Amino acid sequence: MSEGRSARLPFDPSPAAMREMAAAVSEYLIQRTASIASRPVDGEGGQREVARRLRAAPPEEGRDFAAVFAELGEAIEHSYEFGSPGYLAYIPGGGFFTSALGDFLAQGVNKYVGVSALAPAMVQIEENVLRWMQSLFDFPATARGILTTGGSMANFSAVATARNDRLGEDLREATYYVTDQVHACVRKSARLVGLERRAARVVLTDADWRMDASALREMVRADRAAGRRPFLVVGSAGTTNTGAIDPLPEIAAIAAEEGLWFHADAAYGGFFQLTARGRQRLAGIERADSITLDPHKGMFLPYGIGALLVRDGQALRAAHHEAAAYLQDLGEAEELPHYNEYSPELSRDARGLRVWLPLALHGVAAFREALDEKLDLTAWLDQELARDPRLELPWRPQLTVVPFRRRGGDDAANQCLLDRINAVRRIFLSSTLLAGRFTLRACIVVHRTHRDRVEEAARIIRTAAAADG
């Protein structure tokens, strides 16, 4: 069939057409997975031009699948390869087939999980995922959780819950406590729940970018004495910049003494709890009132999946529940929660399958071992770079971020170093500012990153550092 003259594709295509399209997509994914390691980590060149070329309104009549699919392929090839073993920038979401398959299935059958009455077994599967996450942190049976689209939305619901639980409707003089290393979405969330910008109180950090707990205590007391209303402290369980873990046991103790809600933002670091080293480093997190996790980081899943766990499940519900007459037939939730009562969302995808299917097919041990490997690789890279006199590594990695700079180099020299490293196109790093200084970082969170690529990364970085002074 030539393009433009094909018969209209029915919304429910013929079995043969469905088979053909699904097979093409699946074959494409199989080939991409096999070749991702050898592709340039920054994708094919000319990305902006391709983006511009694809600018178009939808056609009045549908087009041929092959032509449309070819265009999509072009868009995909002209993008960074976030799942490449060389992608060490930001905090990547690698993504893999079994998770995508879970999504395909979930969307294909389109079951409704915003309430528990209509697809209880599907809700149970999502609840299994959440209960498993809660068990990692020894949360009680009265805890509840929600799957979100990411860490930002999980933090948003956490801040909304803390606000509702500790302040009620009166936000006057409210203050919350973070460090300058906290993820920006926490401050964004505070604004979205109606807090003034000045409600954010920035606690000092120590030499390793960890919250200074005694400074926190003093600040809370001084604020209270001045008539303010401290209600929330957010501890980072792995900051985005450097992977720093705030002193969680001390924060938990202060929060308990001072009546603050203790939220642990473990979007990046939380799943290291699966490993012995991670559990040791994250000690104290099990005392948090709420925890944010990002399976699209620490479980290597595709973007679009976060989680919030709340120790007191009723506090989560109290912050989010609104009754609606048009839902009256659904009845009260009994064994299983109506998730819409615990989250800002009503209608949404059955996103539990995206986590559950990989867990069911690969098993928990596979994730534990992969995370352990990333900790080993990070320690190796840190030591390897530290041996180079041209590089400066002032902070030992607490998780899987290795921050470094050119020794004695100014910001321009470090920008140049970054550009030179990324120009090789085998690894891709990003940068940040630490105490106002340009700093490079290598973050190892793609499941495909193994020893060979990390050794190559060390060679590329050291060669780039040797290239000029």
Ligand SMILES: *Cc1c(COP(=O)(O)O)cnc(C)c1O
């Ligand atoms: C990534 C990250 C977030 C935001 O999560 P998204 O999934 O990107 O919305 C929040 N906190 C920390 C510590 C993060 O690393």
